[in-house]
Amino acid sequence: xxxxxxxxxxxxxxxxxxxxxxxxxxxxxxxxxxxxxxxxxxxxxxxxxxxxxxxxxxxxxxxxxxxxxxxxxxxxxxxxxxxxxxxxxxxxxxxxxxxxxxxxxxxxxxxxxxxxxxxx
Amino acid sequence: xxxxxxxxxxxxxxxxxxxxxxxxxxxxxxxxxxxxxxxxxxxxxxxxxxxxxxxxxxxxxxxxxxxxxxxxxxxxxxxxxxxxxxxxxxxxxxxxxxxxxxxxxxxxxxxxxxxxxxxxxxxxxxxxxxxxxxxxxxxxxxxxxxxxxxxxxxxxxxxxxxxxxxxxxxxxxxxxxxxxxxxxxxxxxxxxxxxxxxxxxxxxxxxxxxxxxxxxxxxxxxxxxxxxxxxxxxxxxxx
Numbered sequence: 543x544x545x546x547x548x549x550x551x552x553x554x555x556x557x558x559x560x561x562x563x564x565x566x567x568x569x570x571x572x573x574x575x576x577x578x579x580x581x582x583x584x585x586x587x588x589x590x591x592x593x594x595x596x597x598x599x600x601x602x603x604x605x606x607x608x609x610x611x612x613x614x615x616x617x618x619x620x621x622x623x624x625x626x627x628x629x630x631x632x633x634x635x636x637x638x639x640x641x642x643x644x645x646x647x648x649x650x651x652x653x654x655x656x657x658x659x660x661x662x
Numbered sequence: 663x664x665x666x667x668x669x670x671x672x673x674x675x676x677x678x679x680x681x682x683x684x685x686x687x688x689x690x691x692x693x694x695x696x697x698x699x700x701x702x703x704x705x706x707x708x709x710x711x712x713x714x715x716x717x718x719x720x721x722x723x724x725x726x727x728x729x730x731x732x733x734x735x736x737x738x739x740x741x742x743x744x745x746x747x748x749x750x751x752x753x754x755x756x757x758x759x760x761x762x763x764x765x766x767x768x769x770x771x772x773x774x775x776x777x778x779x780x781x782x783x784x785x786x787x788x789x790x791x792x793x794x795x796x797x798x799x800x801x802x803x804x805x806x807x808x809x810x811x812x813x814x815x816x817x818x819x820x821x822x823x824x825x826x827x828x829x830x831x832x833x834x835x836x837x838x839x840x841x842x843x844x845x846x847x848x849x850x851x852x853x854x855x856x857x858x859x860x861x862x863x864x865x866x867x868x869x870x871x872x873x874x875x876x877x878x879x880x881x882x883x884x885x886x887x888x889x890x891x892x893x894x895x896x897x898x899x900x901x
Binding site: 584637639641643644645646647648649650651 | 720723724729732734735736737738739742743
């Protein structure tokens with residue numbers, strides 16, 4: 543799946559490696575490697591299928607298609623696609639998990655709404 | 663004729679898009695009533711938030727079931743974790759075994775007395791011999807006193823090629839069992855390692871008898887057996 547194209551979307555391509563603290567006030571698509579922390583308070587984060595994130599992550603909405611190792615905190619929603627491999631605890635208001643997604647960690651829902659999305 | 667052959671092969675290949683390197687799970691689902699789960703259902707109705715550990719495959723249904731009741735759910739697929747290549751080692755006799763110390767250094771890392779409930783499902787039947795006792799010992803320690811563990815065991819009537827299932831909670835005592843049929847190339851695991859193909863799903867390692875099960879759970883305070891018609895023995899133990 544290729545990265546979405548949007549003028550308001552920052553992208554980290556699959557050959558890019560970043561170590562450190564990432565923060566921003568726009569949506570972010572990560573298809574490369576990020577180690578450290580990612581904070582996008584009122585915006586969304588997407589970890590693409592090639593993305594490898596080793597970081598604590600905080601955003602409004604988080605979609606994971608690749609690999610993420612770290613705690614995940616979303617003020618709105620977390621979505622684990624079928625290719626997601628997540629190791630860490632998830633804290634969010636809503637969560638959607640596709641059949642095939644791998645999670646090793648805790649799920650903590652405030653507002654308790656879990657949507658089941660079948661594999662397509 | 664070519665199209666008939668094509669359709670025939672498609673039937674046996676299942677509904678895969680043909681992508682290599684993916685876990686092939688033909689959606690064969692059965693439902694069964696679980697007496698053990700029914701016993702645990704009294705706990706789910708509790709107003710006190712529970713801490714639950716699910717040791718089966720990541721199940722959206724199970725996560726939804728517990729979070730809707732405002733319980734905390736931890737998911738950890740120990741069978742997949744046991745297939746990590748880095749666990750292979752040799753014992754004193756030169757036999758290839760799994761390194762249980764390394765396994766426990768990387769998995770089941772929780773504070774002592776943390777969980778109210780542990781759902782083992784069919785884990786003991788399919789887990790490598792070298793890991794069974796160490797894992798049960800670790801589970802004892804992470805369970806709260808009074809905490810409960812549910813496990814399913816095949817009876818002596820089950821064949822050696824008994825299918826391995828994933829378990830999804832549908833209602834308080836109803837499970838949906840989804841057969842894991844083919845594993846062409848396992849998925850990339852949490853450490854990034856790609857698990858090599860292990861043939862037709864997970865193989866039944868052994869069939870426990872009652873005495874073996876009692877020995878396995880000897881450190882627990884009490885044990886209750888539920889025998890079902892589908893050659894499954896459900897065991898509920900209390901720490």
